[in-house]
Amino acid sequence: MDHKTSVRERVWAGLREVALPDSRFHYDFGEFIADFEGGDAACARLTSDDYYRNSELIFIAPDNCIERLRLQALRDGKKVLMTTYSIKRGFWLLDPDVMSSDDFVYASTLDGMERVATPLSLAEISTIQPVDYLVTGTGAINHEGVRFGKGHGFFDVEWGMLFKLGRITVNTPAAAVVHDCQLLTEKLYPEVFDTVADVIFTPTQTIHVTNPHKPTCGIMWDVLDPHMYETIPPLQELRGMGL
Secondary structure, three states, rough: HHHHHHHHHHHHHOOOEEEEEEOOOOOOOOOOOOOEOOOOHHHHHHHHHHHHHHOOOEOOOOOOOHHHHHHHHHHHOOEEEEOOOHHHHEEEEHHHHOHHHHHHHHOOOOOOOHOOEEEEHHHHHHHOOOOOOEEEEEEEOOOOEEEEEEOOOHHHHHHHHHHHHHOOOOOOOOOEEEEHHHEOOOOOOOOOOOOOEEEEOOOOEEEOOOOOOOOOOOOOOOOHHHEEEEEOOOHHHHOOOOO
C-alpha cells in the first residue's frame, strides 16, 4: 500500500463518523468529497476571510462540502465558476446579475446548476475576467496546505487549465474546506502539479499557509491519465488550442 492510500484510508475511517452520505455514492469517499457535521461553521469562517470578501469571481469545485458556499456566494453577489462532477461536461458560470434570486438554491446544486448556469468553452473562459479565488474540498490536508484528494486529480487539472488560459496566476489564492479529522500534522510532499492551499478552513480553525506551492506546468500531457483525456472535453479543447 502506498503512502497516499494509507493516509486516505486512515482519514476516511474518521470521516465516516462525521460525514453526510451522498445519495449516489453513499459513503464511498473515493468517489465524492463529503459534506460533514460543522460544515456551516467552516463556510462561515471562509466567508468572513479577506480572500473571499475581496473576490468578485470565485472558482468553487463541485464538492458536497461547499455546496452551501456556492449558495452564499450567489447571495453575496459574487460570480461563481465551476465544473460539473468529474469535469466531463465542462465549465459553467453562475452569474447572480442575470439570474433570479429564486433560483439560487437550485443553482448551487450539481443537478440544478446545469439548468440555470451558462456553459463556457475554454475559449470563452479566456476572455472573461480573471478568477480571484479558488475553493475546493479535499480528502486530507496537512498544515502546510498539501492536499490528498480522492486520487483523481480533478482540482489540479482545473488549476492547470485555468492557469494556461491566463485566468489565474501563482498569486491567485486557493482554499480548502475540510473537517478537523481530515487535517494532518505529518509531512506530505506535493508533486510538481499539485496545488497547495493558501488557507484551510475547518469548523474550528482557520489556518493560513506560508509560501504555498502553486504549479506553473499546466497540464503534463505525458503523465495525464489517458482516460481523463478521453472523457473530459475541456482537456481536448485545451490541447487543440496548443496549450
